Structure formats: C-alpha cells, structure tokens
Amino acid sequence: MKFGIIGTGIVGTALAVRLEEAGHECIGVHTRSRLSYERFCGYLRKEHLPLETLVPAADVLFITTQDGMIRSIAETLSANAPIKPGQVWIHCSGSLPSDILRIKENLPVHCLSLHPLQAFASVEKALDILSGTHFGIEGDVEELGEGIVKDLGGVAHHILASQKSLYHAGAVVASNYLVVLASLAVELFAEAGILSEDALASLLPLMRGTLFNLEQVGLPQALTGPIARGDAQVVQGHLAHMPRKLVEIYQALGLKALELGEGKKALQGLTYPSEELSLLKSLLMKE
Missing domain, CATH: 1.10.1040 (N-(1-d-carboxylethyl)-l-norvaline Dehydrogenase; domain 2)
Structure with missing residues (x-):
C-alpha cells in the first residue's frame, strides 16, 4: 500500500511509522505546520509534497488533521487535486462519520474512518501503545480498514455511522x-x-x-x-x-x-x- 499523510500530528506520525514497519510505503506528507513536519522527520524522513503531487501518487490518503479541518481538506482535495480512481480517503476522528469526506457523489474514491480508541499524549506514547489499541471503523471499505488495523497490531470494531456520536x-x-x-x-x-x-x-x-x-x-x-x-x-x-x-x-x-x-x-x-x-x-x- 502506498499511502500519504495529510496532517503530521501525533496520530499521523505514529500511523506512518508503524505502517512503514508493516511493509507499506509512505510516499510523502503534507502539513501546514513546519514544527510538526520537523517532528515527523525525527521519526520518519519523508518528503513534504504539495497536494497536487501527493494525491495522485497515493493508494490511500490518511487525513489526520484536527476534526474541524477534515471537511475543508476534503473540499480542497475534491476541488483542486488530481484524484486517482479507486483511491481511499481515511480520517481518524471518533466523532465524525466517514461520509464527511464525500463532498461530491461522483468522486471516484472510497471513504473510511479509523478511530484509535486511545489517549495519545505524545508520539513516543502512541508508538508504545498503538499495538493492542482498539479501533472503531466504519465506511465504504471496512475490510481494508480491518487489514490496516491488523497491520498496526490493533483490534477492529465495526460501528454504526449514524450513531457515531x-x-x-x-x-x-x-x-x-x-x-x-x-x-x-x-x-x-x-x-x-x-x-x-x-x-x-x-x-x-x-x-x-x-x-x-x-x-x-x-x-x-x-x-x-x-x-x-x-x-x-x-x-x-x-x-x-x-x-x-x-x-x-x-x-x-x-x-x-x-x-x-x-x-x-x-x-x-x-x-x-x-x-x-x-x-x-x-x-x-x-x-
């Protein structure tokens, strides 16, 4: 799986590190914060790419920004970025359904939510406890979500999008x-x-x-x-x-x-x- 990370906070960094260790390839990242990117590179040295380069090259895009930015990121991707058909967009919010990513019905992407049911105080703590963490998953391609959670060493639980709150x-x-x-x-x-x-x-x-x-x-x-x-x-x-x-x-x-x-x-x-x-x-x- 070739994946990109949009938002290099604690969760995005930990996911990238552990997925690379599981044999997947992080092709690059995109973030507005220079500090978070520099911290990310302390764990995994990957190129910072503009969205127009990152998006078409990835099989899977992890949108690991704050909850309030997820919709606007999806709007930006839908309006401006060249999208690879069949691509999977994943966010990690516990409160928002996966379909918040679907800005247009005709977008050729799958939408998925993978929420780690854990409190991560730091990247180091997240890396320590990601294996064994339980995940709430819902969306278009839940089997893929199960596979990703398994690669992370986690435990997957299917939840109802309508009752996610x-x-x-x-x-x-x-x-x-x-x-x-x-x-x-x-x-x-x-x-x-x-x-x-x-x-x-x-x-x-x-x-x-x-x-x-x-x-x-x-x-x-x-x-x-x-x-x-x-x-x-x-x-x-x-x-x-x-x-x-x-x-x-x-x-x-x-x-x-x-x-x-x-x-x-x-x-x-x-x-x-x-x-x-x-x-x-x-x-x-x-x-």
Whole structure:
C-alpha cells in the first residue's frame, strides 16, 4: 500500500511509522505546520509534497488533521487535486462519520474512518501503545480498514455511522470523565483535610485497583462499595456531609451504581432487601 499523510500530528506520525514497519510505503506528507513536519522527520524522513503531487501518487490518503479541518481538506482535495480512481480517503476522528469526506457523489474514491480508541499524549506514547489499541471503523471499505488495523497490531470494531456520536460520547466518558471523577474525589478529600497533591497520590492506587478488577471480572461484578452492598446508611452519611454543589453529581452516579448493583446481585441469585432498596432510591433521587 502506498499511502500519504495529510496532517503530521501525533496520530499521523505514529500511523506512518508503524505502517512503514508493516511493509507499506509512505510516499510523502503534507502539513501546514513546519514544527510538526520537523517532528515527523525525527521519526520518519519523508518528503513534504504539495497536494497536487501527493494525491495522485497515493493508494490511500490518511487525513489526520484536527476534526474541524477534515471537511475543508476534503473540499480542497475534491476541488483542486488530481484524484486517482479507486483511491481511499481515511480520517481518524471518533466523532465524525466517514461520509464527511464525500463532498461530491461522483468522486471516484472510497471513504473510511479509523478511530484509535486511545489517549495519545505524545508520539513516543502512541508508538508504545498503538499495538493492542482498539479501533472503531466504519465506511465504504471496512475490510481494508480491518487489514490496516491488523497491520498496526490493533483490534477492529465495526460501528454504526449514524450513531457515531454515541460511540464517541462513550469514549469521552471512559477517558475524559475519568479525570473529572478523580478531580471530584480530590475535592472531597480536601474537605476531609487532605492536600490535593496527597489526595491524588492516594487515590491513584485505588483507581488502578478498580481498573484491574474491571479487567479481571468485568461489569457489573467489579462494582464494590456501599451501594453494591446496599448500605444506605453510609450513602446517607455521604450526602449529609457533602458540599452542596457535588450532591447532584453524586446522586446521578449513585443511581447508575444502583442499577449495576442490582445486576450484580441478580448474577448471584440475590436481590436488595426491599426497605434498603427503597431508601437508596429515595436518597439518590434529585430533590
């Protein structure tokens, strides 16, 4: 596969390196940023080409720009670049469908989306963890997408283009909101007299332990704590001492925890005692 990269950020750089290692050929790159191109060349020395040279020479074009630029890049390619018939255009956005690339119905190209379900803080980190990363794929040539993901050492999952925003929302909850949950926990520790730096340091092993439990036993079995046990008095104590601004968030998360708790007990052939269940629900309902 001869491929080109448009946008030499972290994802584009890591993809190019690993695909070259898998035997494919990066024929060149195009980017507006001199700094990102220089960083790219630190990992893979490829020529910076104008679009009119890069586009017709590639079997596959990876558009690895920021989400807000993907449509405009596709418009530029559709209007100005000589396109090779049968070419594949791929973007790596988790929130945009593949057909955002199809500016004109009669374009002789295939459109595909390959989204790495991972948080890459740097090129080095991306190269370290790209193998084993899960990818959401959708578009015209999903079999090609599966092959690319396999060459990257990843795991492919087919997703519905019409529901891609929900897929991306799930990723945001699992990644970004994990940071938010840590922040909320640090706030609560601060109320108990523990400094923020010490609070995070003490919470991280707990969070790692929970992630380990999720890996080992999955959902809903990994749920522990007072709601899983049905200990309404502990929950009542939390709410009685909690800063008012955090109560609604705690309650919303608690209701979801109660749903998981019921599922966990059902797997064990058990149920919450009716009085405990009613009390938990009343405590967790918004006032």
